[in-house]
Amino acid sequence: MLIRSPKTWELPTAAVTPEALYRLTQRRDFLKTAGVGLAGAAFFRSAPLLSAATAGFPAKENPAFPAAKLKPTAEDYITSYNNFYEFGTGKDEPKVFANKGWKTDPWTIELAGLVNKPAKFDVNELVKKIGGIEERVYRFRCVEAWSMVIPWDGFPLAKLIALADPKPEAKFVKFTSFNDPNSAPGQRQANLDYPYVEGLRMDEAAHELAFMATGLYGKPLPNQNGAPIRLVTPWKYGFKNIKSVVKIEFTTTQPKNTWNIMQAGEYGFYANVNPKVDHPRWSQASERIIGGGLFSGSQATLMFNGYEKEVAPLYKGLDLVKNY
Amino acid sequence: MPLLEKLLRSKAVIWTLLVLPGLWPFWPLLVTRNPTTGADPLKFLLHHFGFVACVLLAVVLALTPLRVLWPQSKPALALNRHRRLVGVASFAYALLHLVAHVLHEGGTDPARVAAIFGTALGKPFQLVGLITFTILLVLTLTSPHAALRRLGGRRWKNLHRLAYLAAALAAYHQIYARKLFPVQVLWIFVPLALLEAARIIRQRAMAK
């Protein structure tokens, strides 16, 4: 975790925002004072889960993504505007109902299916075994045509796959979320089929962009954002990014995914962000920027949510209109 | 005159009741600064105005059955004096809903605003919204007395029966705007349907 050459998907440091510090780092004179920078890092990166990811912070700005181009969404919006139907269908409900006694610590996650090393881990042990966490700032695009920029903390999914050591016949990865109707009012109402399930093709799951997040804004994930561990696939619509994962299974057949089960005509397996393939009920050509206010909050949606260069090779020869 | 009837007869009271839902968004947006609302304020306004338009459409249609079912009720009669006003208010909120939708998806760029209407024509649920809106627009334009006189009572009445179609279409539009069935549609339209059913039964019985 020393200074390394930035990857194209890495967004600028400035994006790593405890907001006050973000503003400070925007000022060159402040950045030059390395000592102060380190003090700052120690100040906001002290949560125990994150100790592994503090080294090397603050990272250098990546010229491919000038800070002015991507503005991270305010933390308050990221944690107050959520789709987590387990806790209600309103955007404001997860923040309320996921924090009424639902326990996300301790949390066990299981690796199963066609693997050489099936195992169950406490999520904190898993993080240690993986070798700690890192920070990645990704765009987030919901199928409902809104978007955020989120500074995640976590580890690449590929590392977890390596840990499970899948057998050669494994072609897909299936993710299962928790099922606890006593704690989750949406599950009691059965507003969807629970537990929530998702899936990826093996090559998608192994892609360097695919990420397991355990935190955001330098702190452990709030319950409403899918504590304690969730999937992040930034080139896909938000609903692929299954929250509060309890089981990861390796399979030969394509796993079912919850929204596809609910409404196959509207939500596919792939769910790649694609401005040219509309949702049957609304356009996907543009998106609302969360926090953009009344008059400046809309922008064109990018192919694969701006990660085209990285992930387009995964889908060579695939009809993206049919496989929405 | 009892107080309730007096209040319900008053234009000022009804105006206030009709304007208040339009002011309500200021509360979460500006006063309590609710972050869920502030995250996408136009979406909030879009939903809110659409909801109020539906409620008022259901209310205005409920006024006739109220009068038929309770012909002696003074409050029902008092309310029926304001049918035109409530109907026009429903249109006004639908217009606000449309403005919010246009700003939400297209901002203020004319080319993108034009594209929005193209999109609306291609999406059944939005097309239904557009038809609903057109009906409300026509009914609003023909709501003044002068229009009634020019059209003649019978034709005017037939034309204004389109309000029932508008309500049915609005319910469809509201349901298909959501990923999952929105329960509030039932709160709005089930009472109306029950009142209408009761009215029809009552009128059949009286005709015999």
Ligand code: HEM
């Ligand atoms: C002029 C044409 C119209 C267009 C283009 C339009 C567009 C829309 C859109 C895009 C949504 C969904 C917003 C979302 O993504 O959640 C929506 C929802 C809605 N619209 Fe319309 N609409 C129109 C007319 C109307 C009319 C005339 C009414 C009522 C009389 C109405 C009532 C509603 C309601 C109640 C909702 C649901 C809000 C919610 O889910 O809470 N709309 N409309």
